[in-house]
Amino acid sequence: xxxxxxxxxxxxxxxxxxxxxxxxxxxEDSNMLxxxxxxxxxxxxxxxxxxxxxxxxxxxxxxxxxxHSVETEEYFGFRGSLIYxxxxxxxxxxxxxxxxxxxxxxxxxxxxxxxxxxxxxxYVTKCQRVDGSFAPILDMATGLPYGEDDSRYCMxxxxxxxxxxxxxxxxxxxxxxxxxxxIRSVKAFDGxxxxxxxxxxxxxxxxxxLDSLKLTDTLQKNEWNDTxxxxxxxxxxxxxHNKLELEENGFADDxxxxxxxxRLNKYADTCYAFWTINSLQILQDSHLIQREAVEHFLLKExxxxxxxxxxxxxxxxxxxxxxxxxxxGLATLSILGYDGIGQLNSELVIxxxxxxxxxxxxx
Amino acid sequence: MTSFGSYNxxxxxxxxxxxxxxxxxxxxxxxxxxxxxxxxSCLRGxxxxxxLSPRALYMTELVIGKVAAHYTVWLYRYKNIKKIVEETDKExxxxxxxxxxxxxxxxxxxxxxNYQIWHYREDIIELMISHLYGGDSDKYDVEKEEFxxxxxxxDRDEKNYHVWTHRRWLVERFKMYGSPxxxxxxxxxxxxDVRNNSAWxxxxxxxxxxxxxxxxxxxxxxxxxxxxxxxxxxxxxxSWNYLRGICAKKGFVQLKEFVTQFTEQKETDPVIPALxxxxxxxxxxxxxxxxxxxxxxxxxxxxxxxxxxxxxxx
Numbered sequence: 001x002x003x004x005x006x007x008x009x010x011x012x013x014x015x016x017x018x019x020x021x022x023x024x025x026x027x028e029d030s031n032m033l034x035x036x037x038x039x040x041x042x043x044x045x046x047x048x049x050x051x052x053x054x055x056x057x058x059x060x061x062x063x064x065x066x067x068h069s070v071e072t073e074e075y076f077g078f079r080g081s082l083i084y085x086x087x088x089x090x091x092x093x094x095x096x097x098x099x100x101x102x103x104x105x106x107x108x109x110x111x112x113x114x115x116x117x118x119x120x121x122x123y124v125t126k127c128q129r130v131d132g133s134f135a136p137i138l139d140m141a142t143g144l145p146y147g148e149d150d151s152r153y154c155m156x157x158x159x160x161x162x163x164x165x166x167x168x169x170x171x172x173x174x175x176x177x178x179x180x181x182x183i184r185s186v187k188a189f190d191g192x193x194x195x196x197x198x199x200x201x202x203x204x205x206x207x208x209x210l211d212s213l214k215l216t217d218t219l220q221k222n223e224w225n226d227t228x229x230x231x232x233x234x235x236x237x238x239x240x241h242n243k244l245e246l247e248e249n250g251f252a253d254d255x256x257x258x259x260x261x262x263r264l265n266k267y268a269d270t271c272y273a274f275w276t277i278n279s280l281q282i283l284q285d286s287h288l289i290q291r292e293a294v295e296h297f298l299l300k301e302x303x304x305x306x307x308x309x310x311x312x313x314x315x316x317x318x319x320x321x322x323x324x325x326x327x328x329g330l331a332t333l334s335i336l337g338y339d340g341i342g343q344l345n346s347e348l349v350i351x352x353x354x355x356x357x358x359x360x361x362x363x
Numbered sequence: 364m365t366s367f368g369s370y371n372x373x374x375x376x377x378x379x380x381x382x383x384x385x386x387x388x389x390x391x392x393x394x395x396x397x398x399x400x401x402x403x404s405c406l407r408g409x410x411x412x413x414x415l416s417p418r419a420l421y422m423t424e425l426v427i428g429k430v431a432a433h434y435t436v437w438l439y440r441y442k443n444i445k446k447i448v449e450e451t452d453k454e455x456x457x458x459x460x461x462x463x464x465x466x467x468x469x470x471x472x473x474x475x476x477n478y479q480i481w482h483y484r485e486d487i488i489e490l491m492i493s494h495l496y497g498g499d500s501d502k503y504d505v506e507k508e509e510f511x512x513x514x515x516x517x518d519r520d521e522k523n524y525h526v527w528t529h530r531r532w533l534v535e536r537f538k539m540y541g542s543p544x545x546x547x548x549x550x551x552x553x554x555x556d557v558r559n560n561s562a563w564x565x566x567x568x569x570x571x572x573x574x575x576x577x578x579x580x581x582x583x584x585x586x587x588x589x590x591x592x593x594x595x596x597x598x599x600x601x602s603w604n605y606l607r608g609i610c611a612k613k614g615f616v617q618l619k620e621f622v623t624q625f626t627e628q629k630e631t632d633p634v635i636p637a638l639x640x641x642x643x644x645x646x647x648x649x650x651x652x653x654x655x656x657x658x659x660x661x662x663x664x665x666x667x668x669x670x671x672x673x674x675x676x677x
Contacts, residue, residue, distance in 0.1 A: 020389050023396045030432050032391045064390040080434065083403055086378055087410040090435040137434055146438050148482040189567060189608040195528050198572050200564040202524065233600070237667035241632035242598045249558050249599070258667070264560040264601045266522065288671040 003299035005340060009308030010330065011048045014039040017323050018061070030080040030097075033068060036061070037100040038327035040107050044351040045334050045342045049107065062110050065101050069114070072140075075126075076119035089140040093123055096136055099156035102163045107354040112361055117164050122172050124157050132175065132182030150195045151186060151208035154179060158215035159348060163358065180218050183209040191226030192263075203234050203262040207275040207282075214282050214347050221283055228285050234260040234276045235289050236268050255301055255314040258293030270302045270310045274328035277335050281346045291336050298329050365405065367425060370418035378407035402426055410439055415446035424466065431474040437483050444487070448494055460491045468512040475520060481529045488536075505537050506544075521552065527561040531568055541578030545569040557592050560601040567608055585609055590621060597625055603636030615643045626657075635665050642675075 017039040028035060040061070043049045053061075068078045070093045077093020078101040084091040098120070105112060127135050127145050134153035135145030157174065166173060186209060188194045192201020193209040206227060213219035238246050238254045245252040251267045259268025260276045273294050280286040301314035302325070309321025310329030334344040343352035350358070365372045380395060380403050395403075406426050409419045423440040426433065444463055448456050467484040474480060488503065496502035509530075516526045539545050546569060552562035570580040589609065592602040610618060618640060625637035638661050645654035662672045 018391055020392045020394060023394050023399070025393045026395060026399050027430050027432060029393060029430055030434060032393070036391050061390055083380060083407065083433070084435060087407050087435070089413060090410040090439055092435065094434060137438070139438060141442075147434060148478050188564065189571075189611065190604050195524070196531070198564075198568045199528055199531060200524065200561050232668055232671045235667050237665065239666075241635060241664040244596065244598045248596055250556070251558070263522070263524075264604055265558040265599070266560075288668070288674060290667045290669070293667060 013308030014042045033097045033100040035323045037104045038323040042327045042330050044107050075123040076116035077123050092137045092140045095153050095156050099159050106358045125174050132178030151205050154212040155208040158212045162215045176216050191230035203272050203275040207279040210282050231276050232288050259297035270325040271328045273332045375408045377404040379404045415443050431477045437479050481525050522561045540573030558599050563601050563605045597634050
């Protein structure tokens with residue numbers, strides 16, 4: 001028997017995330033648009049976005065997000081936190097923050113009328129590196145990409161492009177051929193995608209890579225069969241046939257049964273259920289996993305029975321939920337078609353309701 | 364007087380954190396501590412005028428010490444270092460850059476899951492090569508500068524993704540393909556935990572990542588090594604995964620004898636990854652009935668992937 005979804009507790013949890021947060025959240029200061037996106041999308045999936053907030057609150061959210069927008073002569077985007085405001089060249093738009101801002105605005109029903117599309121796409125285009133990958137920011141002094149490169153920023157850049165309804169006929173655009181080449185180059189020998197050429201395969205980075213292709217209409221399913229094999233093997237099951245693992249493997253725990261790990265021989269983690277199942281969903285292969293078992297893992301082992309939200313793992317020491325794992329736990333149940341949760345659009349990772357609103361936006 | 368450490372910041376035009384645009388709005392509002400507010404308003408003041416100086420460098424250290432995830436602080440710090448290097452004599456460079464590398468190590472130890480620190484460290488290494496060693500990367504002492512910090516972090520978390528990715532960057536940057544020292548490193552880690560998939564992956568990169576230019580791995584020696592590791596813990600997915608990886612191009616038929624000792628065990632259950640390879644072997648041999656049989660068996664011993672095994676036409 002799978003446990004029950006504690007809908008009211010989840011609603012209360014996500015409402016707390018968009019309110020006043022203790023100083024412990026200082027370390028998340030650059031990620032507050034992400035926190036808002038997780039919470040709003042979760043509430044949307046729970047059907048509670050409209051019922052939880054008055055029109056005035058929704059307008060507050062929209063205003064708060066737009067307060068994070070950065071516009072220069074050439075570029076437009078969103079900063080990760082207002083702490084960067086007024087710091088000149090150290091206040092560039094950030095690809096991650098921009099992506100979360102746009103997804104949140106769509107969920108809030110905004111018409112995106114205040115987004116400067118041309119300037120935004122110019123910025124995104126400039127963030128692409130020669131190898132096809134994307135950087136999180138530009139060094140505004142040199143106009144060159146700066147920061148770590150991995151497929152997370154590819155996914156966010158292509159999500160921005162999709163939300164902007166950029167279709168490839170515009171004067172400025174990212175180089176899609178080079179993007180595809182980059183994503184292919186990070187496939188590890190076992191089919192999983194990774195942080196760079198021949199890095200260790202990783203389910204989170206696998207989703208980011210596949211979604212980048214999906215968002216740019218360049219995903220050819222037959223090219224990723226070994227990736228599907230890698231993904232399917234992420235679901236954990238310790239039983240008689242591999243009982244030696246429970247004895248010898250420090251990362252094995254039968255409480256993880258049904259859950260997913262992100263890499264071989266790691267423990268199960270709420271977020272990897274999402275990264276894996278949504279990857280398979282994009283490949284139209286999500287029927288290959290065992291649905292009841294993952295529902296059981298999420299509802300019984302990581303759903304926080306006291307506070308709502310989801311913990312990261314089944315480890316009893318892991319007692320606090322966080323916005324990312326809470327949202328991704330819920331989003332996983334949505335993909336699995338769990339009763340009482342709205343549908344998710346796997347590609348843009350917003351609710352289907354928000355997706356339909358986005359489709360109606362015209363520039 | 365406003366001072367932090369031994370620096371005086373009294374003349375900095377501070378920029379307080381509170382933003383007029385969101386006054387009265389309590390969306391995702393963090394209750395900042397007084398210390399954080401003080402540091403950030405000083406840092407913001409310095410950034411706003413792009414002051415590049417030792418005291419600005421020190422301020423970035425304080426802020427990164429509080430919050431390592433602020434993305435432009437890293438860029439600001441890098442610009443400070445570059446400026447200081449440009450303004451010092453050659454002897455000064457050594458000190459500044461070596462101190463910086465040591466500082467990177469301390470930050471990495473305090474922020475094990477941080478993405479930015481490794482990218483930043485790699486930028487500093489590049490700066491050292493270009494400024495101290497006239498572009499000759501052979502003069503950079505990888506063993507002395509890089510290995511101790513990596514060892515410490517991998518001792519703490521043997522599968523730290525960022526640290527292994529950095530080690531991989533070193534192999535690529537300093538052309539350490541096939542390096543006996545690198546292979547020994549993975550062997551030591553696998554001796555401690557044969558299930559350390561990061562160590563397996565690193566080994567794969569060291570042996571086969573060089574695109575054949577610098578080094579050609581000896582396949583048979585490696586096959587012997589991995590077979591011994593499989594025997595140590597037959598149900599360990601990582602060693603089987605590696606075995607599949609190195610044999611992918613040559614085909615699996617050569618593994619038939621080795622694999623069947625794990626699929627036809629009398630006393631214990633058949634080993635799942637061994638069955639999977641056996642199925643591949645039958646496929647290669649075009650023995651359709653036999654590979655169907657293996658998938659039937661997999662359905663029983665690995666029920667969580669029942670739908671997947673069925674998708675193979677069982």
